[in-house]
Amino acid sequence: MERIPILKLGAFLLVTIQIDLYDRLALDLEEDLVAMVEKTSVKGVLIDISAVGIVDSFMGKILGNIGSMCKLLDAETVVVGMQPAVAITLVELGLPLKGVYTALNVDKGMELLRSKIEIEDIVEADDDDDTSLN
């Protein structure tokens, strides 16, 4: 059975979708990814869709779901590399993917993830200070 590989890269998971997605494959990816986030307790997930020519409402919904599910498991999701024609099509279709972070490429996506996670760490550290003062 076909599966999309999920790579662990430092503190993040990296998924590069290189083939045309069909529904079953997208659903499997959703399941695998959420399981992997739990298992590796990473703080960020990067999904590279630069090789994906078509994102329809179902696949858009899956990308949004992955973002929400990972958020529940305390991980941020960034979708990177969307082709301009795909962006135009998604918006006209009525699916602007509001729930997920996006970045132009993998580098920028990594940067975004790092900044998100750092901010969280700082906030947490501040919380610790407060408690020590009391």
Add this chain to the structure above:
Amino acid sequence: MILPLTKDTIQVYREQDVVPFRGRVKEYAVKIKMGLVGQTKLITAASEIVRNMLKYANGGETTIEIVSRGRDNGIRLTFDDKGPGIADIPLAMKDGFSTGRSLGLGLPGTKRLVSEFDIKSEPGSGTTVTIIMWING
């Protein structure tokens, strides 16, 4: 006056038939030199309708045609199924309406993506959706 130039028929009855079908649509769109945005919109629209067809009617027959209208060429796709049909088409065309668990963007979203959109349905005997994407809009 819309003239068909070529005609190709593909059966779509399983989810695995969708990717080859999309590939074939792309081939034809490239053949008539449709722009990348037009191609992407057309294939996305086709993907939405085929999904509906598989979900509600267990699949059906699709036809891909290169059509011409004066100096403009385009792709016409016809999706013909023998499913339960759609009782209330205006309702099915409303954003956010779905009898399944989808987002309800399929039909209205598809209409926004293509140049021409037509749907005919007879409850009990099936649904036919026809879309056209012209190269020059």
